[in-house]
Amino acid sequence: MIVVKKVLNSSVVLVEKEGQEMITLGKGIGYDKKIGDIISDSSVDKIFLPIEAKKSSQFAELVAEIPMEFFEITKEIVTIAEEELSYKLNTSIYLTLSDHLHFAVERSEKGLNISNRLYWEIKNYYPKEFHIGEVALEQMKTKHQIELPNEEASNIAFHLINAQSGNLEDQDGLKKAKLVGTIVNMVRYSLGQEIDTNSVHYSRFITHVRFFVDRFFTNALLQEKEDELYRQMWSLYPVAMESATKVKNYIDQTYHTQIPENEIVYLGVHINRLMNHSAIDTN
Structure with a gap:
């Protein structure tokens, strides 16, 4: 039995199925539905995304944001x-x-x-x-x-x-988590403004920082230079690029390495996205 817990929009519904909270997606699946309604398992071609109960609202909001x-x-x-x-x-x-x-x-x-x-x-x-x-x-x-x-x-x-791999815990999880936390805190501090840490955009930013850290510790950083894109990013998004450069300088000094320009560009893109969508106006 699939029970509606929250309707995000006509195509995205938070449900409970066999004791597990899930996001259900399907055209028109949320139309005229309310909390407690039953959704037929065979009536609509659906996608089910299992989630942790404590993250359900945030996860559902992120899903609802994607067309x-x-x-x-x-x-x-x-x-x-x-x-x-x-x-x-x-x-x-x-x-x-x-x-x-x-x-x-x-x-x-x-x-x-x-x-x-x-x-x-x-x-x-x-x-x-x-x-x-x-x-x-x-x-x-x-x-x-x-x-x-x-x-x-x-x-x-x-x-x-x-998506082929399992969910095994990484033995290097602690050092990765530490670097992720350092990068995130540096970005928040360098932007000079509070960031809404409960927003879906913040969660997305964290995900991209984790990917960067994974590449860093597996020696899979993007190596080749793209000078035109690098200059374009500095022209369009100077604040985000300055923040990304501070992260680069920290990692270079701490780990005695050299972060490539492409990684700075990629990080800058996501910092700018966070600034545009998730900043709290404290003025």
Whole structure:
């Protein structure tokens, strides 16, 4: 039995199914529904995303912010992938890939192209996943009239690869968590304003910082330079880039390394997004 706990919009509903809180997505699934109503398990083609009860509201808000079309696209990609790869993917991909595609479209519309420096490795070492990414891009173009750069095939493949792994705890979790916390605090301090830590945008920013830290500790940082994009970011978003540069300087000095410009650009993009969407006006 699927019981409605909260209706976010006509396509996103927080429900309880067999004692587990879930986000349910489907066209019209929330229409004319209220708390306590029963949703038929077979009446609508749905996506279920299991979540922790204590994070349900925040998670639901994040899901509701992403246009339903991107979840539909992700579901199409997952269906193709599971048929081609012959195994089930982690349901977390419905959020991570949908969010990525939504953000990729936003970047494309603004003329910001962030290269995937693992393109060659993914294309050559994960040919099946890369091919699915290519098929997905073509399907997005013909079926949804959404055109993204060919490089996005490797990004889609990257999400498919991540969704194949389990949820094992990382032995380096403590040092990663420490660096994530340091970066986040540096950004909050350097911006000179309070940040709404309960917002979905803050949660998204944390996710991207975690990805950066993972790349850092696995020696997989984006190495090649893109001077034009770097200059463009400084011109468009100087405050965010200054904050990202402070993070770079800290890591360079603390870990005796050199963070590449591409990583500064990528971090700057997400800092700017956090500033635009999640800052609390304290004046």
